[in-house]
Amino acid sequence: MTAPHRRRRGTGHELRDLVVRVATDLLAQLGDVDAVTMRSVATAAGVTAPSVYRHFPDKQALLRVVVAERFAAFTDELRTAADSAGEVPLLRLEAMSRAYVRSGLHRPGHYRVLFSATNAGAAGLGLDPDTEHPGAASHRALLDAVAACVQAERRDVAPMLATELWASLHGIVDLRITKPDMPWPDPDALIDAALTAVRAAAATRPRPQEAP
Amino acid sequence: MTAPHRRRRGTGHELRDLVVRVATDLLAQLGDVDAVTMRSVATAAGVTAPSVYRHFPDKQALLRVVVAERFAAFTDELRTAADSAGEVPLLRLEAMSRAYVRSGLHRPGHYRVLFSATNAGAAGLGLDPDTEHPGAASHRALLDAVAACVQAERRDVAPMLATELWASLHGIVDLRITKPDMPWPDPDALIDAALTAVRAAAATRPRPQEAP
């Protein structure tokens, strides 16, 4: 393996990007930051382990980048789903909820690392406690979507409703991931049930501008 | 550490029990089977690592015992809570739900290993695929409690309702464990919300024998 090909002068970032990509794939397959080893990342990138250290000071730094990217991608999926669902708040929230579950079930390994791990996950990566937690953005997106569904005078219950919803969605995804052999019902039905509390709160008074 | 004291002839099981006990404690603190090492278990038991192998063929066997015990204890907590709540099915289910969350939040490490781990948890312990999964008992207990709340002619929706409830309870516990720094609302309020679907299904027709 003595230099089958070598990058050109200024193109050092090519390997950096490739390393991030393969580390992301490995994390998706393994679902555990500890199971992603520097050697496996390097091998998958067609390179030896020490070469990774040209671009990342240590393993934590590499995985911090990967995890931050995944958090951002997840939040983007939620926002995109909501935006493509039109303007009606309840429909936007429903689309977001479905996107949440769909995304989690599509890449269980990533979901586990982002939202369902203490030791093997985003914690223990030496996150900067000053900067906001990377998962807070998706939480805020969900909270905003819930708040848009309820009346202004009931806006104070939005955090509660959002947490309820989040807990249900997380449970739907995580239980399925953790125990895939059980006879789980259709996720969509569970999502509908998870939305009932928000729907009830939203229905306490009809919105003035909608009267089809 | 050359033999400060040694067990008597027939009392070999003392160490075995002690090892299980300290392994259980370590698992509660660390919340990850990989983080529990044979050396740490042995040291905590006041013994050297090879001595553990007198009672367990390997690490998997030891942790299988610990995890099975924890599953049983968890299920017992649910059943005990239900039984001490009287005879009314909805009250029994509510007590069970509270016990679920209380138990999970009281020993997060154990809960994580039992219900919230794929790689770092009960899987990968070489469970016998013939015998039923140790977590199935608690699932069945929850399912039975839900089924007791709904009418006989609606009994077919019980699995669905139980799964909904389970997902919500799991989400409440797991999110709190995973992200302890977030401003979580009171668990009891979330539990109440999680029970609404069951309450609604139970209220479709009043039970004949209850008329206080």
Added chain:
DNA sequence: CCGTTATAGTAACGTTTGTTAGCATGCGGG
């Protein structure tokens, strides 16, 4: 009292991991 044996310890092995030191080499500017 003496030997058998359960109980526990010492030492070590092989593997895997993150990480570092030092070396080769080819691209590109002067």
Added chain:
DNA sequence: CCCGCATGCTAACAAACGTTACTATAACGG
């Protein structure tokens, strides 16, 4: 053309882990 530096590799270290082989000793049966 040639020297410097970016790029990547080889070799290796130290630590931690599960596990095994072998040894020592105290307790009990005879």
